[in-house]
Amino acid sequence: MITIIGIAGSLRKESFNLRLLQAAQAMAPKHLKIEIETLHDIPLYNADIEQAEGIPVAVQRLKDRIAETNGLLIASPEYNNSLPGVLKNAIDWLSRPPQDQARVFRGRPVAIMGATPGGMGTTLSQTAWLPVLRSLGTRPWFGRSLYVSAAHQVFDQYGIIQDDALGDRLRDFVAGFAAYAAGEN
Numbered sequence: 757m758i759t760i761i762g763i764a765g766s767l768r769k770e771s772f773n774l775r776l777l778q779a780a781q782a783m784a785p786k787h788l789k790i791e792i793e794t795l796h797d798i799p800l801y802n803a804d805i806e807q808a809e810g811i812p813v814a815v816q817r818l819k820d821r822i823a824e825t826n827g828l829l830i831a832s833p834e835y836n837n838s839l840p841g842v843l844k845n846a847i848d849w850l851s852r853p854p855q856d857q858a859r860v861f862r863g864r865p866v867a868i869m870g871a872t873p874g875g876m877g878t879t880l881s882q883t884a885w886l887p888v889l890r891s892l893g894t895r896p897w898f899g900r901s902l903y904v905s906a907a908h909q910v911f912d913q914y915g916i917i918q919d920d921a922l923g924d925r926l927r928d929f930v931a932g933f934a935a936y937a938a939g940e941n
């Protein structure tokens with residue numbers, strides 16, 4: 757069994773990126789489990805808190821989950837042509853302390869996809885993530901790309917993807933990343 761942690765970089769209840777992740781979870785093949793984690797309990801990074809109290813419980817828990825599993829699937833919004841602060845903040849916390857960073861991130865398979873109501877499918881956000889993933893020593897997956905434009909027209913009221921071609925691309929993306937996380941390609 758391959759287990760992948762899925763994180764959507766949005767706190768919004770009706771987040772398109774969360775829906776995309778949930779759709780990926782629903783269509784995962786039998787040998788793949790996608791566990792979706794939320795960022796709601798991750799505080800703003802503050803070095804004073806880290807020094808006085810150490811790593812917050814929610815951060816430590818998420819670090820351990822990522823370290824125990826095969827890969828990380830990120831569904832990232834795009835904000836102002838770049839990556840969203842909520843998710844960057846979480847990654848910053850997850851990278852602390854530096855001596856524990858390798859356990860969580862080094863060599864970790866990571867895939868990025870994203871959804872936006874706009875027309876450019878989060879291309880700039882996904883590109884903006886690359887230096888972050890490199891600095892953490894992850895092993896980003898470039899086997900496919902998934903840029904979801906017009907996201908407000910893609911899901912029905914239950915969060916089900918209405919666009920068959922997109923559904924096929926997501927299925928292919930998930931299967932490809934699962935194989936990569938399993939060390940098969």
Ligand SMILES: Cc1cc2nc3c(=O)[nH]c(=O)nc-3n(C[C@H](O)[C@H](O)[C@H](O)COP(=O)(O)O)c2cc1C
Nearest residue numbers: 766768771772773774833834835836837872873874
């Ligand atoms: C501050 C801010 C900046 C945004 N900038 C962009 C942008 O540069 N490109 C884009 O495609 N959408 C942009 N959007 C629209 C987001 O894609 C949209 O709010 C999306 O629904 C956020 O993702 P979510 O549905 O997962 O919460 C922006 C939204 C906000 C709030």
